[in-house]
Amino acid sequence: EAAVTQSPRSKVAVTGGKVTLSCHQTNNHDYMYWYRQDTGHGLRLIHYSYVADSTEKGDIPDGYKASRPSQENFSLILELASLSQTAVYFCASSDEDRGQNTLYFGAGTRLSVL
Amino acid sequence: GDSVIQMQGQVTLSENDFLFINCTYSTTGYPTLFWYVQYSGEGPQLLLQVTTANNKGSSRGFEATYDKGTTSFHLQKTSVQEIDSAVYYCAMRMLSGSFNKLTFGAGTRLAVCP
Numbered sequence: 525e526a527a528v529t530q531s532p533r534s535k536v537a538v539t540g541g542k543v544t545l546s547c548h549q550t551n552n553h554d555y556m557y558w559y560r561q562d563t564g565h566g567l568r569l570i571h572y573s574y575v576a577d578s579t580e581k582g583d584i585p586d587g588y589k590a591s592r593p594s595q596e597n598f599s600l601i602l603e604l605a606s607l608s609q610t611a612v613y614f615c616a617s618s619d620e621d622r623g624q625n626t627l628y629f630g631a632g633t634r635l636s637v638l
Numbered sequence: 639g640d641s642v643i644q645m646q647g648q649v650t651l652s653e654n655d656f657l658f659i660n661c662t663y664s665t666t667g668y669p670t671l672f673w674y675v676q677y678s679g680e681g682p683q684l685l686l687q688v689t690t691a692n693n694k695g696s697s698r699g700f701e702a703t704y705d706k707g708t709t710s711f712h713l714q715k716t717s718v719q720e721i722d723s724a725v726y727y728c729a730m731r732m733l734s735g736s737f738n739k740l741t742f743g744a745g746t747r748l749a750v751c752p
Contacts, residue, residue: 564647564744567727574737614681616681625672625687627682627684629681629682629683630681
C-alpha cells in the first residue's frame, strides 16, 4: 500500500532556531509536496518537487527551503524559525506522469515555535 | 488567480441528519474538482473526484455534484453517522504553467453527535 511517512510527528522549536522536517515515500511517485495547515486557511502549498535535486516554490514559500535528495525523500527546512510558522505541516506525493490526480498525504508534523 | 471558497467552518449534526457542504470556485480554465476528508490524527485522503459538470460522484455514501453555471460544487450525505466526524476539504486542480496545482478550501469541520 502507498505510504508517506513524516518525521518527527511533533516538534517544539525556539524562535531563530533551525528546523528540518523530513518526508519519505514508498509510492515511487515523481511529485512530492509540502503543505501547511492553519485553521481558517485550509491547506496551502509551500514547495513541491517533480524530480530529485530540484524543487519549486508554491504559494507561500517565504521563510522555507526545500530539499529533494532522492525520489523517496523530501525535506522542509526552516532556517530561522518564527512564531508565525507554528502550524501542522503535511507532506504528500502524487504520480503525475500517469495522469493520476490523487495526492497521498502523510500523517503530519505539528510544529510549535516558542 | 484561482481560488476556492468554503464558507462553512463548522457543522454540527445528529446521527441520521442530512449533510450538505458547499464550495464555490473561481478560475479562467476547466477545473477538476475533488473532496478530501481528514480524520483526527491523520492526513487528508481523497474522498471523491468530480470531473464532469452536472455529473455526480459518489463514495462511502457521500455524493458530490458540480454546477458549472454557478461555479459551485457540493458534498452531501443523506444520513450521517458518528464515524463521519472529520474535516472535509473541497479542492480544485488547475494547470498553473506546466504544473497541475491543487488549491484547497479552508475546510469544514463536521461533528456528528450520537
